[in-house]
Amino acid sequence: MDLKLDDDDLNSCVQCGLCLPHCPTFRVTGDETMSPRGRIQLMREVQYNDAPVTSEVVDAFSTCVQCRGCEPACPSSVPYGHLMEQTRETLVDAGKMTPRWQQLALKPLANPRLLQTGSAALAVVAKTGLVPKRLGLPDKIPVRQEPLTASGTDVLMFTGCVMDAWQRDVHRATQRVLEAAGFGVTPTSDMAPCCGALQTHAGMTGDARSLAESMMRSLSQGQFAAAPILVNSAGCGAAMKDYGHLLGTDEAAAFAQRVYDVSEFLADHVDKLEEAFATSGGKAVDLRVAVQDPCHLRHVQRVHEATRVVLKPFVRELVELDDDGLCCGAGGAYSVLQPELAGQIRDRKVSVIEAAAPDVVASANPGCSMHLAQAEVSTIHPMELVDSALNPR
Amino acid sequence: MTATRALEVNDPALLSFAEEVGERDSGLVAVAGGRTRWGVGGALDPAARVLTAPTGIVDYVPDEMTVRVRAGTTVAELHAALAEQGQRTGLPERGGTVGGAVAVGENSMFVLGRGRVREAVLQVRYVSDQGRIITGGGPTVKNVTGFDIPRLMVGALGTLGCLAEFILRTNPIPALTRWLVSDNVDPFAILDTVLQPGAILWDGRQTWVQLEGHPPGVEAEQRRLEAIGSFTETKGPPETPTHRWSLKPSELADAAQFGDQPWLASIGVGTVWASQPQPHRPLDPGVQALTDRVSEQFDPANRLNPGRRPGVSNPTGGS
Amino acid sequence: MAGFLGSVRRRITPQGLRDAQQDAAADPVVRLLSDALSADRVRIDGAHRSLHGHDASVFDGGVSGPVCYPTSTEEVQAIMRIAKEHKRNIVPRGAGTGLAGGAIPLGAPIVVAVTKMNRILEVDVENRVAWVEPGVINLDLTKHLQPLGFHFAPDPSSQQVCTIGGNVANNSGGPHCLAYGVTNSHVLAIEVVLPSGDAVMLGGVDAEPAGLDLRGAFIGSEGTLGIATRVCVRLTPNPPAVKTLLLSFASIGDAASTVSSIIADGIVPAALEVMDQRITQAVENYVQAGYPTDAGAVLLAEVDGLAESIEVDAERIAQIGREQGALEVRVAADEAERAALWKGRKTAFGAVAQIAPDYYLHDTVVPRSALADVLEKVYEIAERHDLTVVNVFHAGDGNLHPLLAFDARKEGVLDRVHAAGAEILRVCLDAGGVLSGEHGIGLEKQKFMDEFFTDDDLEHQNRLRQSFDPGCRTNPGKVIPTGHSCADIAALKRVSNEVWV
Incomplete structure (x- = not known):
């Protein structure tokens, strides 16, 4: 069948295999069908050779975490993430692949353990509208917290769905750090409820497009028209930077240019933070901190070095994880849909973390944090570390 | 596909050697070199006609770091010619021929610095059991064209083919070579101190270290050595005892096994020259069976160097 | 890619699909393999069989039979015994990065993927060796x-x-085997499961293992003599100091003659790598390592070892370079710059995608003194066939990698690629070179073997093959060309049957 994949994109892979060790599912399985090279070859088999979309083929596609760790490793610059998104969209539309909301809805209900571990992610997708309300899922979203308030209009702080619900403290910390650097901050809150990343990964591109359009409308008005949009969740930032591709318009591409990861933005203003640090009499956080690079920060946005630049002055010691930024297995809803693989991938990450022996792991993505926390890894957002150095309690 | 290059060997020396070896019905044949390790691998069948391999350096281009040499040439003659161009090979210099050194396969005492015999052979030409000249390997320093026949010939004692000619890899002779001796150093600590010694030899009392390289490098290594023991410059190691042992490097520490008589151990390598033979080490039955199949394939009539058996330790001694 | 686009479109009827599924399910060998391993490690579905029909080469994918993922020597033995009993062929497979088609299955054999045997079993510093399983990734071991x-x-x-x-x-x-030697110098012992199913230990950690060097004969045999299940590798001490020099030249000929002069001077650098202008530009575009994109060629020279010694060699190399007309001689200032330069060199082939979507990478070795001449002819051949060629190679040991870049979707291009490839190979042989320096013969160069070896030579290689694998069931149809028994099995005809069962 026609997967509607671009000919040039699909043929840009020369099958050298350099992606294999950078793919978390290949790493834990050693199975070619669970590698980027294998998945691309299967796309070709389906698109060009009329290979049937068997359950194994669907498995090969649905086990992809979409971490895109293969992309920086690819010397041919194969746009793997886009190929996978398009493949899923086509297969979902053709009824060959089960939409993720259905999988999410059916899987945990049939399995109490999954229900427990999956509830967090479920609550999130419930809020994003991925799961129809009629399924009657329990509302797991925590009680309302103190609202965020604007302090100026220099920058917009994207608050999103997951983090706003679950980690509003991270937003508070982020806002304080930005303010310490001299920026007036407006949280986007209800102006931009969701970036659409999960929808895009699930092959529900239509929904993602309308979320993107609505966000662009509300964040491009009047006083905000040119303000940088700062994101402290790597997955959201990556999705928003890709609006140009998602919507295919110049306007969207221009909007995407305004999007920065918060560390990426602050890396250019570390001097201001250090000044504030010196005057406030703050104290570097007395911890050995390992930096865990969220895939969508490292492999997609490719701005992970900024996290180190921003963290370095404010913690006792920074240590690197020796796995070339291999995925932790969180992958948005992946850890719920593919618990076994996600667990194996996480085990690998945990052993790398143990080898580095940090006091805490800094992660700039809520999904990674939650996933690692389930393996009893203590995680913290980089902005919280900087905040507590600047504002010791 | 028609061949455009002359693949057939036309060196008269090799052709007449092949004729001497003869076809399968030409009876038992053996090849003698310098007879310096004549007893290795068991006694030769006395019925065998004993031949000598052709001699002479055929082609030597120093810039390519390779030399084509016939098997009957002595290692001494080869090395003398190479030394004129500041080069050498990894073959041992013990008075024998190049063919003998490859057939026996025993390494020089400089394995750490110059490598093993098996690493020196790039191409081999030998006369088969059917009297045909066979080429294995190739002339370049790097080559994976076809199966690695040269490796198979090293240490095969001529039982798979009568060795006739080789292309060997040569190496530059370092600017400076220096032997040092110590009577108070831990010989096993040297390998962690010196990056690439030429040799480390230990006789239970004294330790000899060969350093090679650019003068500033050798001086620096010597200074590092002097931090772990006291060393004096010397001409070289003592004479090596008769019998050759093969051990793991880690097994050398147990010196008692070598007996009361003099011995010399190659640290980091595992070779020991001792006054008594090494206890017999039979081949694993599976490896023996595979070895037998290889012999059967290459010389079904068992006519090449009959009586020799690779892997049989030297029963009569003789160095 | 070329092989893929060159393959025939396959269509299946629903009835054909059902029949094929029943056939596979009914295959007694699949049941036996599943019993010996486990059902989830014996795969017969179309996705697995299709993907294991390819490696990183440009050759048409073959068709794999059952794909097995053993996790122990015993399981490999069990697979071999079942294969022997039922007269099935075996193809071993690692990461599938071979460029000569060595891992492509012919005749729907059982593919044995060792990727799950990936444990580092022991690091024995005292003996300076490590014991590893065959699926361990090279760089993982080094790390x-x-x-x-x-x-x-x-x-x-x-x-x-x-x-x-x-x-x-x-x-x-x-690149670094110039000074350190190839795999054969770094593997001391190998546990091999023979086609009989017996496991033997070839070689050993002791100084001079007794008997024939079967270890040496096994290395480089491209999976035709058995399956390695444990490998004992030598540990090489990390050099305390490294210096990487970047020399740029007006022409690739100047770079090549500099290489000859360096070697002739008695220097053995750790690596001597040359890249021509086209590939340098593509690489620079990809890694931004600071390669000069206006030079005709660049030479990457690396010396390592004692700080005191490499200083001498580095200066001498720089001097020779200038004598040979180097436009620029630059020493990498720090580890970051050095790493960037090497990253560029090591990803060069992939970066070719910026030039054209497909490539065919050759691998031959010529005497160093012939490098400049041969390269000139290589460019001439490519031009005559209207193809783009780039050269990036291990110049220190004369190991050429002419790379033909093309778009396989263009009519007739594959024929030109193969014709040019054959001409290049013959130019190298005429210059006193060999067929392959490191990629192997595989499927790619079998047909050229009789231009390098005589029939007698090949017959002797077959003798070695037969002593390990008398039934010719392990990776049949590779290395030794058609006409020499092991390649001649009728069952090896390309199977056109449906893989998507």
């Missing part, structure tokens, strides 16, 4: 040894993904 001050010396460009088992099968090299 594992790093804190102990050692590494595994062979470093093929695919080292971040290729396996130690694959390195053994291909006697892999890499």
